[in-house]
Amino acid sequence: MNENFINKTIQEFKLIFDTELNVMVTIRLNDAVIIDVSKEFANILGYTPDELMGRSCKEINLYETPANHNRLLNKIGVEGSNSFRELIFRRKDGSFFTSSMSSQIIMLSTGENISDNVTKPKSAEEKDKTANELKEKVQELVFQTQEKADRAAELVMANRELAFQNEEKDKRAAELIIANKELTFQTREKADRAAELVIANRELAFQNEEKDKRAAELIIANKELTFQTREKSDRAAELVMANRELAFQNEEKDKRAAELIIANKELTFQTREKADRAAELVIANKELVFQNEEKNKRAAELILANKELASQNKEIVYLIFHDQLTGVYNRKVYEKELERLDTADNLPLTIIVGDVKGLKQINDSFGPTMGDELLRKSAEIIKKSCRKKDVITRTDSDEFIILMPKTNASEAEAIIQRMNDLSSQEKAGPSDISISFGYETKQNEEDEIQEVFKQADEYMYKDKSFKVRAQHKDI
Template sequence: MANEELAFQNKEKDKRAAELVIANKELAFQNEEKAARAAELIIANEELAFQNKEKDKRAAELVIANKELAFQNEEKAARAAELIIANEELAFQNKEKDKRAAELIIANEELAVQNKEKDKRSEELIFANKELAFQNEEISYLSYHDQLTGLYNRRFYEEELKRLDTPRNLPLTILIGDLNSLKLINDFFGHAMGDELLKKTAEIIKQGCRADDIVSRIGGDEFVILLPKTNAFEAQVIIKRILELASLEKAGLIDISISFGYETKKHKEDKIQEVFKKADKHMYTFKLFESPKIRGNTVDMIIKAFQDKNKRLEQHSQRVSKLCERMGQVLGMFDYQIEELATVGLLHDIGKIAINENILNKPGKLTVDEWKEIKRHSEIGYRILSTANDMSKMADYVLAHHERWDGKGYPRGLKENEIPFESRIIAIADAYDAMTSERTYSIALSAEAALVELQKNAGIQFDPELVTVFIEKALGK
C-alpha cells in the first residue's frame, strides 16, 4: 500500500515534475517574454522618457506659444481697438469724403459756371481786345488827324514841318488858307452848317493839291499846306486850282470863300518860322483887302437864305418895308434916308434866320426859354448887318427895333429918344403888320382894331408923335 502510495506519489511527482518542467519552460518563456518585455519596457521607458522630454519641450514651447498667443491676443485686442478706432476714423473720413464729394460736386458745378463765365469773359475779352485795338488805331489816327475834316492836324503839321525843313526839300513853300465868314455862318446858320462848310472846304483844298502835299487844319478856320520842292509860281498854280474848284461848289446855299497867302523858303539859312509868319501876314493882307466884298457877299447870301427859309416872314418883311418907306415919305426924309429905312424894314427880322423853325411857327404860347430865344433875333440881326461896312447904321436900327418908349423893351432897355428914330418907325410898322396879319399863334385884327391898339400903347410902347403920323398920314386914317 505504501508502495502503491509511493508509486502514486511518484507518479504524482513525475506528473508534477513534468508539469514543473512545463512550468519551468513556461516560466523560462515567460522570463524570455519578460526579458523581451523588459527590453521593450526599457525602450518604451526610454521612448517615454524621450516623449516626456519632448512633452516637456513641447510643454515649454506650448508655454512660450501660449505666452506668444497671449501676447498676440493682446496685440489682436490692441489691433482690434486700433481697428475700431481706425473704423471709426474711416467712418468719419467716409463722412468727410461724402461731405467733400458733395462739396466737390457743388464746386464742380460752380467751376462749370465759372468756366462758362470764363469762356464768356474770354469772348468778351477777345471782343474788348479787338475793340481796344480798333480804339488804339483810332487814337493813333486822331492823334495826327483833324476829327472833323479828316485832314492832318496841327501836331502832325508841326512834326512834318521839322522833317521837311531840310536843304533837299528846297524850295519849300508854306501856303496858308483861311475860310471866310465862318463865324457868321456858325452864328446864323448854326454850327452844323459851319462844320459842313469846313468839311467841304477841306475836300476842295485836298482835291486841288498834289498827292505828296501835306494838307492840315491847324485852327478853327485855318488850313496850312506844306509844299516841298515847290516855288512861288507853282504855289500860285495850286491856289488858282483850289479857288476854281471852290467857285463850283457850295455847302447848302453857302458859297465857299477862302483867302490864301504863301511864302517860300529858298535858302537853308532862312528860318522856317519866319517863312510861316510871312505867309500868314500875306494871307491877312489879302483878306483885309477883300473883306468888304467878302462880307457883302456873305450878307447877301444870308439875306437870300432868310427869304428862302420862311416865306411868311419874307412877306411880312416886305409889307413892313413898304410901311417904313411910306413913313419916310410923309416925314419928308431925304431919298437916301427913305431907301435906307425901307431896306432896314426889309431886314429887321433877319436875325430870325438863326431861330429854330419850330419856335418861329409854334401855334401855342411860347415858353420862357422859347421867348428868350426869340428875343435874340434883334442881336443876331445886328451882328449879321454890322459885318458889312455899308450896313453898320442899319445894324443899329435893327438892334433897337424892339426897344420900348417906356424903357421896358429889349435888348438894352433904351427909352424915348435914346431909341434911334428909324428903330421907332420900324417898331410901329412891325407891330401894325403883325396885328393885321394871320399868324400861327393869333388871328388877324382888323385895321381899325390894330389902330386902337397902337393908340392905346402910344407913349408906353411906341413914340406917341410917330403913332399919330403913322395913323393920320402914312395910313391916311
C-alpha cells in the first residue's frame, strides 16, 4: 500500500455482516465515523440508520472494548485487509453478540477504502459453514475481477508475467531432471543394507502422501478453472487469449501428471532394488535433507510470486475503472454511475459537460507530451472545484463529464465559476488553459436522463462558440 497516497486521501472501510442480505456499514478509517449504513445493519444493533449516521464507533461502543477497536483499525491500516475472525460487538441496549468479520481495502471516489465482512450471530457449525462460504465467494470475486480487463497495456503485463512463469517452469523442469539423475545414482548405489530400509520406506510413504496432497490440489484447481470458464464473458478478444492460456495450463498439467506416473514407477523400482547397503543409506539421507531444503526454497519463491501477483491485480482493478492519464473515472464508470444515480432520491441531478480547448493544436504544435500536460492540469482544476460526492469522468480525449447528485442549477453555476477562475490562473507550457462548460439539471423523475445530457452538451458547445467569438473580438 502506498503510504503517501493514504496520507493524502480520506480512508473509509465497510463492515458487511451478510453480503447476501446487504447488511453493511461504511466507516471512515481516520476517525472511525460512520458515513453510510444499511437498514439491516442498524436493526441488528438495535438502532435506526439516522441514529448511526455521523457517529463514531467509539461513541456508540460498537466493539466490546476500545482496545479491540484500536487493534482492528491498526491491523487494517498496516495490512490493507483483515481475514475472517471472531469479534464481540455491543448492541444499543448494552447486550453483546459474537460474529465473524473480514475486511479489505477498496478504491472509491474518496480515495482508499476498506471492505469488511461480518456475519450475523450463528451457532458454531453455522459460523464455520458461513465463514467458509464467504471465503470462497471472496476468492471467486477477487479472481473474477482479476480476470476482467479490457486494456491492451494490462494484457502486455499479463503476457510478461506468463513469460516469467514459463521461465520458472523451465527451471523447475531442469531441477527435476537433475533430481531424477540423482535418484538414479542413488538406486545404483543403494543395496544390501536391510536394517535401514525401514527408514527409507517411511520417507517414501511421506513423499507419496505429499504427492496425494498435490493431486488433491490439482483437482481443486481444475474445478476452479471450470468455474472461471463459465463466468468469462463480454470480452471476445480476451477470451481467445484466456482460452489459449487455459489450454497451455492443461497441457502443463498433463505433463506434470505424466511425470508423476513416471516418478511413481521409478519409486516402485527403487523400493524393489533397495537392500543390504546400510553404510550408504547415510549418504542417501543427507541427499534427502538437501532435497527438502530445496523444496522449502521453492515454496518461499512461490510465496513471493503470489504476493507480486496480488500487487499487480490491485493495479489492474484501479486501471479498469480510472483514466490512466488524469486519474479520474473512465467512460465505463460514467455509464454505470449515470444509471445508478438516475433515481428520485438523487434529484435534482445535474450533469456538467466540459470540453478542453485547443488539445489538437497543442499536440500538433508542441507534441503529445504537452497535450497530456494540458489534460492533467484540466483534470486537476475540475477535481479541486468539485465536491467529494460528485462523479468526475473523462469520456473522450478532450471531454469531461461531471455527475452531481442532489445539486441544483445555482450550485452547479458556482462550481463552474470556480473551475473557470482556476483555469484562468493556469497554463500548459506556453498555452492558456480554457475549458468550455455546459450543464443541465434533471428536476422531475419522468425526465429522460439522455435528454438532460444532450441539453448540457448543447450548452457546452454554445459556451465554446461564445469563447471563440470573444477571443477573436479581443484580437
